[in-house]
Amino acid sequence: MSASSAAGDTALANIRLQIMWNRLLSVVEEQAQTLIRTAFSTSVREAGDLSAGVFDAKGRMLAQAVTGTPGHVNAMAASVGHFLARFPLESMVEGDVFVTNDPWLGTGHLHDFTVVTPTFLDGRPVALFAATSHVVDVGGIGFGPDGRQVYEEGIYLPIMHLAQAGRMNESLLAIVRSNVREPIQVEGDLYSLAACNETGCRRLIAMMREFGLTDLDHVAEHIITQSREAMLAAIRALPAGVYENSMRVDGYERPVDLVCRLSVGDDGITIDFAGTSPVSGYGINVPLTYTDAYASFGVRCIVGGDIPNNWGSLDPIRVDAPAGSILNAPHPCGVAARHVIGQMLPDVVLGCLEQAIPGGTPAEGSSSLWNPTLMGGHGVVDADYGAATPFAMTIFHTGGTGARVGKDGLSATAFPSGVRNTPVEINETISPLVFWRKEYRTDSGGAGRHRGGTGQVMEISHRENAPFSVGAMFDRCAHPARGRQGGGPGGNGAVRTQNGLTLRPKGRQTVPAGDCLVLETPGGGGLGDAKARPVAMVAEDVRNGIVTPQAARDAYGVVVDVHGTVDEAATKALRG
Structure with a gap:
């Protein structure tokens, strides 16, 4: 075979792999849309508080739906491994569906249920689909930060069967219905999670048959390798060094200090939250999985934003926080309102990156x-x-x-x-x-x-x-x-x-x-x-009711009336 012929074959093979990668992205987006269209809770149906993704047989995320939150998606990327540790792939059978809302194995609090479903091709497990959604109620004292321990915050499901060989776990559903204030909505959401994964499974099998695949191993390695290398290249384009930032937020019983040290090197980015405040006595504590999710998202906002989110692109970002800090809260700390602190982390990380890329955040x-x-x-x-x-x-x-x-x-x-x-x-x-x-x-x-x-x-x-x-x-x-x-x-x-x-x-x-x-x-x-x-932009803000004339004068040095008419002479005098 000539060199040009071999090169042509390689190019065609890479195009084929890219088409399959794009197809996987379409599959998980349809998975997410099924979840949205069948969900009972407004938090999912209207707000889109969910995630959906496909994983290889090793539990590595290959593709995620565009629809979804970073806290769900990035935390779920790690949680599938916990399902496989509890139920190895070879022990699963067709029709099995697994569920948990364990905050430390899932997405950080009891209100998020994660459901994992194995996909079978000709009787062999070849992949897994996972989805997470925020349900309206899990019992306990209700969604809020008042719980002193996770036991007060609602029903707590370890990793277990939601369905076994195609039969729903009616005992589990009965327990859930008896422990929540909105049983129809919560049970309906569990069915919607199972349904969206089933959609993903069917679409994946159709794709594999279309492309003549017996497994996803080659496609998975291509996706993960290409994503990791692209992410490392983006990281290496940054100035190597150590960048530090801190931010104080309200907390509950006392203010909380979020302290971040971000290190950029050839092998990736390390984020360390040493120095951050200790755990709170209330439910604003953050399990490490949720800390990892939002800290890594802060990096992805600026670095490698055009690289698809998967195991490979997340792997070069390492996140740690001291055990016992509010960002690595141990069981059984209250964690229901973990988002109040956890969603501050991208701002903290961006404050570090601003030092590496001045004017870039x-x-x-x-x-x-x-x-x-x-x-x-x-x-x-x-x-x-x-x-x-x-x-x-x-x-x-x-x-x-x-x-x-x-x-x-x-x-x-x-x-x-x-x-x-x-x-x-x-x-x-x-x-x-x-x-x-x-x-x-x-x-x-x-x-x-x-x-x-x-x-x-x-x-x-x-x-x-x-x-x-x-x-x-x-x-x-x-x-x-x-x-x-x-x-x-x-x-x-x-x-x-x-x-x-x-x-x-x-x-x-x-x-x-x-x-x-x-x-x-x-x-x-x-x-x-x-x-x-620009004066014209200030005047437009006043005209639109975004800025008052007094604030326009005091903060911007623009003298303008409520209709947006600018006093040019007075403005020039104020602005010098």
Whole structure:
């Protein structure tokens, strides 16, 4: 065979491998869409709080759906190995489905169920599909940070069969139904997780038959090797060295310091959180799997962002935190609200990368979700609930992101989680609540050449004039997002009622009957000197109600009326 012929054969083989890789990405996206379309909980169906992926026979993630959160996807990338340790692949049979919500083996808290399904081709296991979703309720004291141990936070399932040889584990389902406030929704979500994996299995087998594959070994090695080498090349393009950053956030009973040391070398990136605060006595602690997920995502936002997320591209990023710190909380610490701290980690990591790539990272944002659990019923409010309609619902909302490189921050946008805000219309349909107001929060975006994204204001009351409880899991109320390169901080968050009652940012509290809950989410930090922001952009912000005329004058040096008309002479005098 001539050299040119051999080269041609190699090129065709590589094209074939790339086509199969792309096909796998399509398969897992369909898997995720099946989960969304069949889910019962609004957190999955409307907000997209989920993940889906395909794994080789060794438990290495080959492809993930674009739909999904980093906390689910990156944590799930490691959790499949725990399933295989408990149930080796050779012990599985067709029709088996496995499940757990173990925070330390899954995605960090009991509200996330991970389901794993083996795929069989001609009677042989060739791959596994995994999916995770956040369910509306797992019993216990309810979704929130008040639990002192994980035992208080809800039902805790070790890795076990959800279905065995095609038969659902009815005993397990009965136990789950008896321990949660929304049994239909939770059981429905378990079925939806099994259904989405089944979709993935069927599509994968169809692909393998189409390409004449008897296993995924060659495809898997190609995906992992190419991804790892591409990621290492991206890392080696950074200046080698050690970069440090720290950030203080609100915490629960005391502020929390997140301390990060990021080392860049030829063999990858090492992230060490030594010096971070110890565990909390409340449920804001973070299992290491979730810390790993969001810290590695912070790197991927800047380094190798065009490389597909899989075992190979994640492998060069190593994450560690001291045992007993809030980022490596041991069992049985309370962990229900682990996202409040864990979702701050990309900002901490980006602060390190800013030193390696000056001007190459966004400012800090509101970061962690504002997703309160709202409940009504006997025993969940500190008042008589009477005959009002009982309900339990978690709503997903957020503040503003930090200003981006060359752009303003995004308003009311979930970064780093990537979930969507749950629509008011849906929330009002499934609960006796009324959302009277939901709008951008004026002056909450940090001032800068590029403005931070704004938070939002929401006002919520009970339609039946009854009290209701709010499980608050909010941060950035005492320690706002910081700007970069001279940009200003974002606005602090706040929680109160319309009648003047100030609520704590964390913990379950009661909104009295006839009163209205007011949530003011934080804004993102600004980027660069505010006086360098074009006057026309400041005027447009004022015209759109994003910035007040007073803030335009004080922060930006622009004299403008409420209609956006600029006083050129006064502005020139202020700006020099």
